[in-house]
């Protein structure tokens with residue numbers, strides 16, 4: 739019996755890497771869900787230098803926007819994860835980011851109701867080579883700020899979406 743247990747344990751261990759490898763498949767599924775006829779599509783990349791490739795994005799107001807975030811970096815997620823969080827108008831980005839950086843169990847997405855309400859849309863936290871798509875509609879024209887909520891990133895990783 740002891741031997742069987744040992745064998746099962748070894749089997750479980752050998753399965754672990756496979757389940758880790760399966761993880762990058764998840765964004766594809768999320769992308770499929772986001773496929774509902776977007777009127778406008780934009781791709782943003784992020785990297786190991788803590789930078790989004792776009793600091794300003796213009797989108798049509800009142801239309802369905804599909805935004806894809808691609809992490810083109812190589813550093814592991816635990817040290818250099820990235821997400822894209824779009825905040826509602828009038829949100830204090832710095833104050834929101836300070837709360838987000840303490841929310842490690844939820845991949846740096848704050849859990850307080852008020853902080854969740856400040857979000858228009860957000861991708862999941864991406865490791866190297868991963869991507870995720872979100873769709874959203876901004877009804878009211880104007881400027882909306884976005885950021886990466888991984889601790890310490892928002893100083894560099896932020897920008898502005900202008901809905902026209």
Ligand SMILES: [Cu+2]
Pocket residue numbers: 784788818819820821886887888891895
């Ligand atoms: Cu980041």
